[in-house]
Every structure is written in C-alpha cells, then in structure tokens.
Amino acid sequence: MSSIKGIPAMDVLPEYFPYRDDGCDVSPSCLRCTLPKCKFDDPGWLHRERRAQRDAAILRARQRESLTVEQLSRRFSISQRTVHRILQHAKNGHRKARLSSKSLVDPKACRRPGHSTMIPGGHP
Numbered sequence: 001m002s003s004i005k006g007i008p009a010m011d012v013l014p015e016y017f018p019y020r021d022d023g024c025d026v027s028p029s030c031l032r033c034t035l036p037k038c039k040f041d042d043p044g045w046l047h048r049e050r051r052a053q054r055d056a057a058i059l060r061a062r063q064r065e066s067l068t069v070e071q072l073s074r075r076f077s078i079s080q081r082t083v084h085r086i087l088q089h090a091k092n093g094h095r096k097a098r099l100s101s102k103s104l105v106d107p108k109a110c111r112r113p114g115h116s117t118m119i120p121g122g123h124p
Contacts, residue, residue, distance in 0.1 A: 054078075055086045062087065 026046070027033035039046040058076055061067050069087075073080045 055090075058083065058086050059090055 021029050023029045037045055058072055069080050069083045072083045
C-alpha cells in the first residue's frame with residue numbers, strides 16, 4: 001500500500017470498498033432485486049419487458065373477454081392504432097407475446113413518475 005505524507009492509502013480491493021446498496025425504482029436493494037438483469041446494465045431491457053407484459057395482457061384481455069379495440073385502448077391507455085399494431089404483430093408472429101401470468105417485473109413497482117402505467121390485465 002502506498003501512502004501520502006504518512007497516511008496509508010485506502011485499500012483499492014473491491015471487497016473493502018464501502019458500496020451503497022440504494023437500489024432503484026424497481027427494488028429498494030440491488031442485492032435483493034428480483035429482476036434477472038439489472039435495469040442499469042441494459043436500460044432498454046426494462047422498457048421492452050414492460051411493453052411485452054402490456055402486449056401479453058392486451059392479447060389475454062382480447063381472448064378472454066372479447067374486448068373491442070376501442071375498449072382495449074381505453075383500458076390500457078394507449079391509442080387504437082397501437083392496439084391494432086399489437087394484434088397484427090401477434091397474428092403475424094413477429095413478436096412472441098407471452099400469455100402466461102408469470103411476470104419478471106412487478107408493474108406496480110415500475111411506474112414512471114407522472115405516468116399512470118396500467119397493470120397488465122387490470123383497470124385504471
């Protein structure tokens with residue numbers, strides 16, 4: 001270890017560094033986070049995951065409740081054009097929408113400030 005004016009330098013080994021575990025808007029602690037991938041490692045991943053969950057919820061609602069495009073649009077707070085796009089992609093197989101109820105992301109914990117994100121399969 002080197003020293004400056006007789007004061008020992010801080011150990012630079014990572015195991016001795018006092019990391020703060022502040023978490024994020026998804027989890028209060030990084031060490032107890034349930035996400036399979038950190039949102040900071042791939043910032044677009046969390047957005048894609050939320051969108052995939054929303055799309056799957058739209059497809060489930062369409063299948064189970066026979067909702068119209070207008071009803072889906074209102075329930076999920078998206079445009080009718082977006083609903084049409086999601087339905088078309090599912091029909092063409094461009095996007096593999098997961099119809100399972102398992103979710104990697106807790107939608108309640110992922111709400112962006114100032115936005116009323118819809119809970120998949122839920123109401124506003």
